[in-house]
Amino acid sequence: MDFLNPVINGFVVVLEPSNLLYCLIGVVIGMLIGVLPGLGPAATIAILLPLTYNVEPVTAIIMLAGIFYGAQYGGTITSVLLRLPGEASSVVTVFDGYQMAKQGKAGTALGLASIGSFIGGTASIIGLTFLAPVVASFALDFGPAEYSALALLGILLVATISNGAKTKALIAAAVGLLLATVGRDIFTGESRFTFGNLELADGIDFVPIAMGVFGLGEILYNLEERHRAAKAPSKVTNVWPSRTDLKQASGAIARGSVLGFFLGILPGGGATIASMASYAMEKKRAKQPERFGKGAPEGVAGPETANNAAATSSFIPLLTLGIPANATMALMFGALLIQGVTPGPQLVEQDPGLFWGVVNSMYIGNILLLIMSLPLVGIFVKILRVRAAILAPVTALITLLGAYTINNSMFDVTLVVVFGIVGYLMKKFGFEPGPLVLAFVLGSLLESSLRRSLLVFGGDPTGFFTRPISATLLTVFVLVAVLPGIRTLLAKRTTAQSEQPITTKIKEKV
């Protein structure tokens, strides 16, 4: 079993006490911030990025994985207790989760969610362990042409599958690409868009953009919405689900794991689609579908399992191709780049310790999450009762001071505030911030591989279609770009027969 050797070595890395400690800190802080209403995993990770500076790459990433899981679960807590989904992928959890909470079974709902998340996440990591090296070895032959096509497709998919209007998402992506060009041109060394500002000469850092657009923008936006803050229940008891609950939910958890794993690999909002698909599937399979929406345990367990499985498997495109599949993964990508690690097909071969360290840290993150979440639910409920009015300035200050500590520069703090304004206005005007950050992260990769491949092709853009993989990817790109238009045209013609079963449509969408 030569294949398993690096995997086991990865465990050795992860089980170092300091790494375990950082993973634990990550999970706890991720949960603490993620539990704040309105702050989803992307915002949480963005705000906490400075924490991962000044530590070793492996440790930093282990900590990030912890933050990621913690934040994800934090969103579940607010869904169940406050009826406020932290992010799109836990929206469906609200339906049955909040009903369960109303019936006094909040503990059971949270317990099921964390057990489901644990099983879904773990199943997904096992899948990742076997699939990732295969994908990576396939991608080893990728040249600049393939990378340009892949990056273009990744940006387009994330933009078109994102929430709001597609054109606006694409505009956000274009802005992200443009921001990435600020600073020195990698080929000629000439300054671009710096307006004579020395601070901009090296380009804009990823962290201030992420912290501003996701973090501060979100905090400012929430200031406007304070009035709808809900009341958290004072006590949550019985976190351990009963045997019957578990039995009832076990099928949902198993199906959710598989569904989530496969939907998560696909670029663009995997976790969201996975949770909705799982909910639809459970409801369709149920003997009494009318129980759904009235506190059915499967309605919590299935989607929560699926979204965690999907969130985990969306690491596959990131770690093997170097293409983040969604906004949260874009943050991970940025964090890895800061650590001097470029995710891509070479990573498994060149730095197996790091690669498997990252993968295995997910097991640990998951286990810690399970251990932490069940007994500590009570504490998180207490945090929820701290008024948003107090938490808002605290998170804002964490963001500002955190931004300063990255480079000890006030310029970064200014950038965070500027991008906070941008993020707030984008939300107000219906532009998704996700595509901006993703495109920014991929911007320099896209430009350099585009220019390199054009050099290879002697300036002939049709050269992209002479290589099979880049040709396929670009064809898919064109299809994805053109199809929605055609579809709306078709839909206008056949509005009469628009009613179709839920699941098929969701599958189509994917």
Add this chain to the structure above:
Amino acid sequence: MIPVSSSPAVPAGGGSRPAALSGVDAAETPADDLLEDLTPEQLAAQWEDEKPPAAGALANAASSLVVLGVGAGAMVLSVAMGLGTPAAPEPGLWPFMISCVMVVLGLFQLILGRHNRDAEKFTRMSAAPLTGLVTLAAMVALMPAIGFELPALVLCVIWMRFLGGETWRSTLLVSAIVVAAFYGIFVLALNTSIPHLF
């Protein structure tokens, strides 16, 4: 900046809870079915009610014009940097390509996206983020001069008392504790070089 429009108050998409909802919308009909079939329909209705009113055509036009402006500006600047040819590109070529895409998308949005309902109107509630922003900007401006403690304290007080409606007592108490805690973490424990007064 604040679009005044006479359009009826229609809930807008986008936003954290709204984003979550529009996340459901993203799947179009299935989500609608989901919502309709379920008791959570009241919940959905409630979310709709709570959403800020949608901005009118003017706001959409304004945002498209900003996009157009940025795109056109970037285009001019990239031409000035020199385009070169695809085989021998100069620094301006790639930004030029992006800004072209931006201009096209901006025009598209300006014409076809006029009646989108996904922008939110600025309401009286929008004064809160604006105030918040002013305090943040003031903090950034003052930090290098007088350290972070006093601006942070003022920021906490304004956010808690005036934006959050806390009582004076808890505002002052909590603000002091928060600033002290940050001092403890960033200055004493982590020993960072954050400008501080004390």
